[in-house]
Amino acid sequence: xxxxxxxxxxxxxxxxxxxxxxxxxxxxxxxxxxxxxxxxxxxxxxxxxxxxxxxxxxxxxxxxxxxxxxxxxxxxxxxxxxxxxxxxxxxxxxxxxxxxxxxxxxxxxxxxxxxxxxxxxxxxxxxxxxxxxxxxxxxxxxxxxxxxxxxxxxxxxxxxxxxxxxxxxxxxxxxxxxxxxxxxxxxxxxxxxxxxxxxxxxxxxxxxxxxxxxxxxxxxxxxxxxxxxxxxxxxxxxxxxxx
Numbered sequence: 001x002x003x004x005x006x007x008x009x010x011x012x013x014x015x016x017x018x019x020x021x022x023x024x025x026x027x028x029x030x031x032x033x034x035x036x037x038x039x040x041x042x043x044x045x046x047x048x049x050x051x052x053x054x055x056x057x058x059x060x061x062x063x064x065x066x067x068x069x070x071x072x073x074x075x076x077x078x079x080x081x082x083x084x085x086x087x088x089x090x091x092x093x094x095x096x097x098x099x100x101x102x103x104x105x106x107x108x109x110x111x112x113x114x115x116x117x118x119x120x121x122x123x124x125x126x127x128x129x130x131x132x133x134x135x136x137x138x139x140x141x142x143x144x145x146x147x148x149x150x151x152x153x154x155x156x157x158x159x160x161x162x163x164x165x166x167x168x169x170x171x172x173x174x175x176x177x178x179x180x181x182x183x184x185x186x187x188x189x190x191x192x193x194x195x196x197x198x199x200x201x202x203x204x205x206x207x208x209x210x211x212x213x214x215x216x217x218x219x220x221x222x223x224x225x226x227x228x229x230x231x232x233x234x235x236x237x238x239x240x241x242x243x
Contacts, residue, residue: 003168005071005120007042008054008062008155009035015050017107017157026052030155031062039101039120043166047104050158055118064153069124072101073135073171074156075117075145078108084144086112086163093117096141096179099169104159115163116156122170128152137176141183 008030018026034057037045045051054062055072077084086103093100101120105112119138125131135150148154 003038003040004036005039005042006034006036006057006069006124007072008057009033009037009042009045010052010158013045013049013051014107014158015160018052026155027062030054031058031060039168040166043102043104043118043162046156046158047102047162048159050107050160052155052157054153054155056152058153062153062155064128064151067128067152069126070128070131070152071121071124073119073121073138074149074154075119075138075142076106076149076156077116077142077145078106078114079144082144084142086115089115089117089142089144090164092142096182097175098138098141098171098179099167100164101169102166103163105161105163106159107157109160112163116159120168120170122172134173134176137180141179 010026010029011033012026012029014022030052035042042053046053055074056067056070059066059068075089077086077089086105090100090103098119101118103115103117106114106116108114121134125134131152132150135152139145139147139150
């Protein structure tokens with residue numbers, strides 16, 4: 001699989017968290033700094049060299065309604081309220097079969113107390129409603145993460161060191177839905193209620209109403225087929241690259 005991703009990547013490296021003046025300059029540069037780069041090179045520039053990046057590619061300005069596509073799903077752990085260690089977060093990812101592309105320590109961290117984890121989706125997402133469902137699953141699996149990361153226009157400052165090895169493996173819709181099913185446990189009644197809550201919270205009910213009956217009566221085997229159901233829905237409604 002091609003290891004190249006498209007991101008908005010700053011051209012300046014920092015050795016500290018950018019200040020307000022720096023942030024204004026970064027915002028101006030990011031709109032013009034679209035990069036097609038290998039995941040390995042991106043991890044090094046962001047995690048080790050302190051480059052700021054936005055997972056999204058933008059149109060004329062850096063706003064959520066100007067996002068053209070996005071392929072990286074990023075989680076930010078500042079450990080202010082709900083706490084989790086990097087080892088616990090990585091172990092949870094592994095137990096749910098969600099490969100981490102890379103993780104790095106933030107500038108304001110002490111002994112890896114604050115970090116970011118980056119997942120690579122198998123292809124660019126061009127529908128932001130679908131993006132919010134995919135990032136919503138990750139935020140459900142990691143309630144310790146900053147909920148602001150659901151904003152597709154968000155930028156992420158670089159860090160002071162990679163924490164993990166870089167992986168070229170990707171996450172897919174079926175992997176994410178299976179992880180959610182596993183995380184919710186084997187109690188079917190409880191699972192149905194949690195699925196309903198998740199569907200409402202992510203606007204899954206409003207955006208894809210035909211999925212609700214599937215979500216309510218899913219078995220483990222049906223979860224593994226949901227990706228293909230969504231694909232079929234895409235064709236049925238003739239949506240251009242809904243996934």
